[in-house]
Amino acid sequence: MAPNPSRKRQSRRGAAQSGMSLSMENGIHYHLPETVSEAVGLLARHGAAARALAGGTDLVPALKLGILGARHLVSLRRVPGLRDIALDGDRDVVIGALATLRAVATSPLVEHACAALAEAAGRTGSPLLRNRGTLGGNVCLDTRCWYFNQSEAWRASRDRCQKAGGARCHVNERENRCVALFSADTPAALMVAGARVELAGPSGMRWIGIEALYSGEGRAPLALAPGEIVTRIRIPKPLAGWRTAYVKHAVRESIDFPILGVAAGVELAPDGTIHAARVAVTGARSAPVRLPEVENAVGGRRLADVGDGDLARIATRALGPLFLSDAVPHKRLLAGLMTVDALARAAGEDSGRRRS
Amino acid sequence: MKRLIQLTVNGQAHDLVVTPVGTLLDVLRDDLGLTGAKRGCDLGACGACTVILDGRPVNSCLTLAVEADGSDVATIEGVAAPGRLHPVQEAFAVHGAVQCGFCTPGMVLVTKSLLDECPEPEDRQIREALSGNLCRCTGYVKVLDAVRAAARRLRAREGVR
Ligand SMILES: Cc1cc2nc3c(=O)[nH]c(=O)nc-3n(C[C@H](O)[C@H](O)[C@H](O)COP(=O)(O)OP(=O)(O)OC[C@H]3O[C@@H](n4cnc5c(N)ncnc54)[C@H](O)[C@@H]3O)c2cc1C
Numbered sequence: 179m180a181p182n183p184s185r186k187r188q189s190r191r192g193a194a195q196s197g198m199s200l201s202m203e204n205g206i207h208y209h210l211p212e213t214v215s216e217a218v219g220l221l222a223r224h225g226a227a228a229r230a231l232a233g234g235t236d237l238v239p240a241l242k243l244g245i246l247g248a249r250h251l252v253s254l255r256r257v258p259g260l261r262d263i264a265l266d267g268d269r270d271v272v273i274g275a276l277a278t279l280r281a282v283a284t285s286p287l288v289e290h291a292c293a294a295l296a297e298a299a300g301r302t303g304s305p306l307l308r309n310r311g312t313l314g315g316n317v318c319l320d321t322r323c324w325y326f327n328q329s330e331a332w333r334a335s336r337d338r339c340q341k342a343g344g345a346r347c348h349v350n351e352r353e354n355r356c357v358a359l360f361s362a363d364t365p366a367a368l369m370v371a372g373a374r375v376e377l378a379g380p381s382g383m384r385w386i387g388i389e390a391l392y393s394g395e396g397r398a399p400l401a402l403a404p405g406e407i408v409t410r411i412r413i414p415k416p417l418a419g420w421r422t423a424y425v426k427h428a429v430r431e432s433i434d435f436p437i438l439g440v441a442a443g444v445e446l447a448p449d450g451t452i453h454a455a456r457v458a459v460t461g462a463r464s465a466p467v468r469l470p471e472v473e474n475a476v477g478g479r480r481l482a483d484v485g486d487g488d489l490a491r492i493a494t495r496a497l498g499p500l501f502l503s504d505a506v507p508h509k510r511l512l513a514g515l516m517t518v519d520a521l522a523r524a525a526g527e528d529s530g531r532r533r534s
Numbered sequence: 535m536k537r538l539i540q541l542t543v544n545g546q547a548h549d550l551v552v553t554p555v556g557t558l559l560d561v562l563r564d565d566l567g568l569t570g571a572k573r574g575c576d577l578g579a580c581g582a583c584t585v586i587l588d589g590r591p592v593n594s595c596l597t598l599a600v601e602a603d604g605s606d607v608a609t610i611e612g613v614a615a616p617g618r619l620h621p622v623q624e625a626f627a628v629h630g631a632v633q634c635g636f637c638t639p640g641m642v643l644v645t646k647s648l649l650d651e652c653p654e655p656e657d658r659q660i661r662e663a664l665s666g667n668l669c670r671c672t673g674y675v676k677v678l679d680a681v682r683a684a685a686r687r688l689r690a691r692e693g694v695r
């Protein structure tokens with residue numbers, strides 16, 4: 179994938195006439211399997227050279243920027259049954275990986291099972307993106323970085339970084355290890371919901387907890403076996419008194435990836451005591467992360483008894499040092515404040531507080 | 535490797551030969567000569583390329599043409615008969631909601647699809663629906679005026695019928 183200056187300077191008209199968008203490379207193969215087993219067979223056969231294609235709202239920009247590192251696109255659009263959102267018996271809500279974010283955001287089943295998920299899906303990108311972007315694509319989103327998600331011309335001014343196949347990391351120079359950020363909105367909410375993910379691969383199906391889907395590696399953020407895809411996502415039936423909320427902070431509220439997203443869930447007694455809590459953060463590391471120290475700090479207490487200042491400090495400390503790969507130096511402090519907001523909203527104690 | 539696809543665009547069926555990386559926007563503009571959908575950022579962030587794909591507004595710059603095979607596409611060219619204006623277009627013109635005009639086709643299509651689904655939107659819903667369509671002349675106030683006016687016009691027209 180060496181930068182190709184002649185292609186870079188290709189005129190817009192020339193690019194259009196050859197049927198390509200600007201800076202898209204040729205030699206891309208498109209596959210249209212009709213079944214899950216056909217899809218995973220194709221993905222396994224082409225290995226690292228292949229990618230699953232769902233809504234394409236992240237994959238197509240990557241293709242245009244020349245950072246996709248795959249030559250085979252395996253479209254999932256003909257694979258049947260992966261768009262449904264349904265109750266499994268009278269218990270869990272099961273969402274097909276190809277359900278659009280719009281469908282997830284507006285589904286009464288999802289709203290009831292996990293309000294934070296409906297909210298996170300409804301705040302992902304713009305309405306236009308949510309009409310095509312899928313939940314599976316969001317859960318499997320690639321990590322992002324200031325030095326990586328750029329045009330060929332921009333990237334040509336310095337060495338290719340590790341994620342782009344080079345030797346160096348321009349962010350984490352000391353350890354020289356990719357720390358690109360995982361910035362999808364819905365996975366934080368899915369962690370709080372205790373969601374499970376169905377994977378299909380060449381050797382069959384398996385279910386894993388959503389947290390086990392992530393490797394924590396910036397270069398390859400998903401812990402998937404070769405050929406594996408996400409087929410369904412299961413939200414367990416919520417306990418009585420379980421309430422959730424999602425808080426997002428982005429440069430532009432209308433469309434941008436989260437600088438940070440915090441999802442919170444609380445099991446609330448009628449007197450406001452929190453029996454148990456879950457908190458998860460997206461946008462801070464190469465995987466979405468839980469904050470167990472915060473969960474323990476509020477467990478068995480009422481939110482008001484913990485105190486906002488202490489809670490924010492616990493969250494900031496729990497998150498630990500962060501790489502400033504997106505130049506947001508106040509991110510750790512922000513995470514503290516957003517954790518307070520998310521817990522307060524989940525617990526219904528947000529009156530008079532900032533709504534974000 | 536090229537592929538043959540079928541698209542219905544503004545009610546008319548087309549057979550087209552496309553490459554795997556050609557977008558719906560490329561096909562509309564370069565093969566069909568429908569230049570109403572604009573190439574703005576070309577990365578899904580501005581909404582100038584908006585078209586209605588199987589009933590929902592999407593970014594045509596992020597939709598691979600091969601993925602749209604068999605779909606029904608509505609573009610700005612199809613919202614009204616030649617030489618006429620759709621009530622949404624007329625409201626945009628009357629209320630000065632058009633400055634340079636580059637974002638206008640996308641905004642009109644998003645507005646039309648909002649009003650088809652929700653004839654009496656609250657301001658919150660209008661803002662939300664248009665939040666993926668950027669105007670760099672910064673003319674959102676008049677756009678809101680136009681959408682409210684278009685909603686009233688369309689409701690009145692329904693009432694008359
Ligand atoms: C302007 C702009 C703003 C955006 N804002 C946000 C935002 O605020 N929040 C956010 O989270 N995202 C945002 N996105 C990214 C993207 O739109 C969403 O994350 C969307 O949910 C991706 O889904 P998709 O179906 O389009 O995925 P695709 O682009 O089709 O795929 C994304 C990745 O997931 C893999 N994949 C897809 N489906 C599966 C599957 N079933 N199994 C295994 N792998 C799979 C693909 O191989 C690819 O690597 C934005 C994108 C743009 C262009």
Ligand code: SF4
Binds near residue numbers: 341
């Ligand atoms: S963190 Fe380093 S290796 Fe990873 S994408 Fe950024 S610059 Fe590249």
